[in-house]
Amino acid sequence: MLRFVRRLSQFAAVSALAALMVGSACGDSVTPLVSTAWLKTHWRDGDLVVVDIRSAIDGGGAAAYEQAHIPGSVHSDYDKAGWRVTRNGLPFMLPTIAQLEKLIGELGIDEDSHVIVVPAGVHSLDFAAAARVYWTLKATGVAKVSILDGGIAAWTADSTNPIEAGQSSPSPKIFTATLDKTLVADTTDVEQIVRGDTATLVDARPAAFFLGKEKAPGAKAYGHIRGAINLDSAIFYDSKTNRLKDPSELAALAARVPAGALVTYCNTGHWAAADWFVLSQVLGRKDVRVYHGSMVEWSSDASRPIDSARTKWDDLKKALGLGT
Numbered sequence: 638m639l640r641f642v643r644r645l646s647q648f649a650a651v652s653a654l655a656a657l658m659v660g661s662a663c664g665d666s667v668t669p670l671v672s673t674a675w676l677k678t679h680w681r682d683g684d685l686v687v688v689d690i691r692s693a694i695d696g697g698g699a700a701a702y703e704q705a706h707i708p709g710s711v712h713s714d715y716d717k718a719g720w721r722v723t724r725n726g727l728p729f730m731l732p733t734i735a736q737l738e739k740l741i742g743e744l745g746i747d748e749d750s751h752v753i754v755v756p757a758g759v760h761s762l763d764f765a766a767a768a769r770v771y772w773t774l775k776a777t778g779v780a781k782v783s784i785l786d787g788g789i790a791a792w793t794a795d796s797t798n799p800i801e802a803g804q805s806s807p808s809p810k811i812f813t814a815t816l817d818k819t820l821v822a823d824t825t826d827v828e829q830i831v832r833g834d835t836a837t838l839v840d841a842r843p844a845a846f847f848l849g850k851e852k853a854p855g856a857k858a859y860g861h862i863r864g865a866i867n868l869d870s871a872i873f874y875d876s877k878t879n880r881l882k883d884p885s886e887l888a889a890l891a892a893r894v895p896a897g898a899l900v901t902y903c904n905t906g907h908w909a910a911a912d913w914f915v916l917s918q919v920l921g922r923k924d925v926r927v928y929h930g931s932m933v934e935w936s937s938d939a940s941r942p943i944d945s946a947r948t949k950w951d952d953l954k955k956a957l958g959l960g961t
Contacts, residue, residue, distance in 0.1 A: 667751060669771075669918040670881075671783040673792050676753060677799075680709060684781075686746050686807070687753045689789065692716040694766055695757035707792055708801040710755060711744055715766045720773060721905070727937065728855050729905035731821070731929045737777050737814045745807035746774075751781040758788020761874035761911070764881070769910035771918075772927055776821050777814040784914075787880050820913075822900045822926040824934055824941075831863050831942060836898035836924075838865035839916070841908035846932075849945030853904035857936040860945025862902065868894060870903070870911035881915065891920055902928040902935075 679685060687710035691697035694715060702712040713720070719740045721729040732740065746752055752774055756767035767784045774782045785792065792798050830836045840861050845851040847867040849859035861867070872890055875882045882890070899916060901909040906929035917925035928935075935941050 667781040668783060669914065670786045671753060672786050673795060673798060676707070676785060676792070680707060682751070684749060684751050685753060686744065686750045687711070687755060687785075688713050688744060688746075688770070689755045690715040690720075690766060690770055691755075691757045691789065692766065695759050695763040697757050701757075703803055705793065705800045705802060706789065706805070707755060708799050709805055710801075711805055711807045713740075713744055713770075715770065720770055721907075727930065727934050729907070729929075729933070731773065731776075731906070734777075734814045734816065737773070738812050741774065741777065741779070741814070742812035743807065743809045745810055746779060747810040747812050748778060748780070750779065750810075751783070752779055753783050753785055755785045755792075756788040758785075758790035758879045760876065760879070761871045762907075763788070764874055764879075765870060765907050765911040768914040769907055772820065772910045772913055776817050776927075778817065787878075790879060819924070820926055822902075822928040824928075824930055826926070827862065827900060827902070827928055827935065828941070830900060834864070836900050837895050838862050838928075839894060839899055839901045839909075839912055840865040840867045841870040841901050841903040841912040842867070842932075843869050843871065846904065849947035850951060853932065855933040856904060857939070858932075858943050858945070859947045860943045862932070862935055863942040863944050865902075865944075866894070868912055870908040870915075873911065873915045881919065887915060887920060891916060891922075894922075898924040898926075900926045900928050902931040904932050905929075906931050 680687060687707055689702050689706050689710045689712045691701050692715040698714055699712060719732055719736060722732045722736060724730040754767045754770050756763045771782050771784055830838060840847050844867055847861045852859045873881055873887055881887060901912040903909040906927055909927050909931060913925055913927045916922045936943060
């Protein structure tokens with residue numbers, strides 16, 4: 638019976654994603670992913686704001702944008718523009734409301750805009766950057782947001798798609814941000830989850846980080862938040878096509894995530910946004926939030942519980958310069 642329910646759930650998720658991709662091709666509604674064919678038809682739409690987020694993460698940035706970009710798109714460097722900021726000494730945090738209003742408004746975005754987030758389309762880290770920007774926009778009140786499936790690489794692969802060089806300056810708008818707390822988890826929320834099992838914590842990092850074999854520079858401890866399960870965001874990504882995997886694969890990979898409320902996290906909320914995007918926006922899971930402070934914030938207080946499979950041998954190897 639349990640196996641049947643799981644298969645039924647996977648079928649529903651696959652059907653939902655198939656419908657999502659049809660919608661993105663036909664332009665029937667705002668969908669989480671849009672195709673290059675859809676964008677080629679709609680890039681002149683008055684409410685559309687195309688935001689190219691290429692940065693050092695994908696080996697690009699302003700120079701790559703100026704060399705070739707989608708006509709009319711504006712550049713907002715994921716690393717440098719302010720999508721993640723240092724707050725209270727912690728790096729890569731969600732900006733303040735005032736900072737977000739300035740950042741988003743200056744890109745020509747307001748509450749009525751349909752934003753197309755354009756990554757480079759070169760690897761899973763780059764897709765996670767797009768997911769983090771997408772989540773940030775959604776969490777601050779931009780209802781209509783999509784990611785260009787395959788990014789700028791998919792756009793330029795078709796020689797019939799128009800390309801522009803130089804810079805495109807946006808016309809700033811007044812944007813009023815309203816934080817959607819159904820999408821954002823803070824440390825107090827996670828502490829409550831650890832104490833009371835009110836949701837499932839989903840660790841989006843590679844297994845080596847989850848187990849405590851590796852540690853991000855900003856984290857103060859090895860391991861994972863107590864009670865979390867591991868779902869490496871990279872498994873959702875097809876490195877050959879530089880797109881998310883097929884619907885059936887996504888549903889199967891996520892099938893072991895328990896029903897109910899979820900909070901995704903990683904080291905700094907980057908990989909966590911990719912898990913959130915797949916689970917929430919693509920597979921339709923309800924009540925999924927991102928803990929943007931993630932392990933860097935959680936481990937900043939030694940009293941917060943962390944589980945780890947790290948051994949004394951791991952510590953010795955690090956001391957000898959043989960490991961992390």
